[in-house]
Amino acid sequence: MSILVDKHTKIICQGITGKSGLFHSQQCRAYAQQWRPGEDVFVGGVTPGKGGTQVDDFHIFNTVEEARAKTGANCSLIFVPPPFAADAILEAADAGIELIVAITEGVPVLDMARVAKSLQGSKSRLIGPNCPGVITPAIAKIGIMPGYIHKPGPVGLISKSGTLTYEATWQLGNVGLGQSTAVGIGGDPIIGTTFMELLDMFEQDPATEAMLMIGEIGGDLEIRAAEHIKKYIKKPVAGFIAGQTAPPGKRMGHAGAIISGGGGTAEEKMAALEAAGVVVARSPADMGVAVQRAIAARK
């Protein structure tokens, strides 16, 4: 088992005719073919005005609605440029796509506020934007992560960051732990899915034995997650917070990674997680070991 992505996931890409969109669609298709040869997992793409054509054997459709109707797609990977990304997310939701994974970095925050409002009560789940995507190892990869570093296993991984997630995955591999599913939730101030919802899903997932959550400075998602863990999460959780040395008031790369008004520091987040029984890695080199410790402590 896994969360979000399984054998029934059929993927299309919005923005497939762009350079990144095509490259990563090819990578995702190759990943699926490697593990599930002969199955149709990546079923096409959408670029308005290019419907009916083909790009590298991908069928192109003008709208998501059409792509869904003709391919049965239930998941969309979004590479549309920032000015049009919010519209692309809304189009996917309108077409009834269940899982929307928005990779695009640089979406205006008020656009995301409009998206968040529109998606209230919707059946679609948005992951991102500004994220590496979702992977269920050996089943399907919907994102830009290097597939080969992910091995199937018992750890549910949730992270705000890209390369730091790869680092964590690598460290997990070094201690013999794979992932049930790894989810990059994104580093923007407003994102579709947060730690709390994913922790709940992993808690319910029989294949997941422990969770690793990787947060960073800015906002209070990690603190709310800590409160949630204390109340509802029984499985072992390990954590890491990036930005212990970041100065206040400066944006550290990600739009959301900024300590403002004295709030959102790494220190307060780590303290909240520890108070909730999470094994917190103080060093980014100890993320894999922290998961091992969290699992050992519960046995």
Place this chain on the structure above:
Amino acid sequence: MKIHEYQAKQLLASAGVTVPKGIVAKTPDEAATAFEQLGGAIAVVKSQIHAGGRGKGRFKEHPQQGGVVLVKSSAEAKEVAARMLGNTLVTIQTGDEGKVVNTLLVEQGLKIARELYLGCVVDRAAAGPILIVSTEGGMDIEEVAHSHPEKIIHEPFDVVFGLNSFQARKLAFRLGLEGNALKNAEKFFRQVCRFFLDHDCSMTEINPLVVTEDGDLLVLDAKVTFDDNALFRHQDLLSLRDLSEEQPSEVQAQKSGLSYVKLDGDLGCLVNGAGLAMSTMDLIKLHGGEPANFLDVGGGANVDQVTEAFRIILADPNVKGILVNIFGGIMKCDTIVTALLSAYDNIGIKVPLVVRLEGTNVELARKMLAESGKKITTGINLTDAAQKAVAAIKV
């Protein structure tokens, strides 16, 4: 993107928000003329820099001179302006180096009855915009939030429709406004929220918001920042950027598509990915070093960008060594090493360089490094690399 107070007030005024009469002055003579044009018995001369704390700030060249002062004649306005313009104002937010004042705002004096606080930001938890008001105007709102959280009122508003009239009235009543002030507040609050949405602001803060004896509401001080990601649809705002207020190396990095923040330490770092870059800083600190910067070369860095990244790190005179930390994903390690070696040749790196590589094509990349004949130390993992880098600059 931040803008100056005078620019914020001009924009707010054109959006229908009431601001005091004010005139921009760039010379002492212009300040004197401004005083006369305003025609009052008093005026306020305000230094225009992006940092806050200007009133309590002092000029390096004139330690008695504050950054915001009340003047009673055009002659006095001229004298004060002469002490401010071209000189360096140090405030609690500028750091010891201070900021050079190039522009003044000369503003009419007001008969102030009350000072309130008003701010609009995007609230992450509510996933939308929020209006914050308080009776404690003119204070540091973060301190108020800490010491008297009950004095801060939060009101989320709709990202499309803005603040509704009933919401504005509710807030005005809770602030204890009456008569004219109550009527004016409804319009004022709604227009500020509209301004926030229409301009894709990250923050619009009016502190203090002044209520005059006549019940007028006016913007006494304003801080406006825009969402950098939305500037593509506000080309008219780009001209308001004042590059002299920004760290030159950060501006240079931005032009090259790099994300760079200068810090105070002496160990430079070059990393791919924002999360890993932050973590690398943390790692340096954990092992007894001090990071000189945050630098994310991004996911698709090429030779030019990596070269530029080295150039920017090395331009910082504090930098005694560099730690390169790359986790190759889609970006292959050998591509990074090619860029790194080329940058090494182009720039001539003279400080110790410690490189830690992991991920796609790492074996090939390590071989290339080893065969390059360059004095580059490799770290076998994160901890090893950080320890070696910190040790290398302590010698």
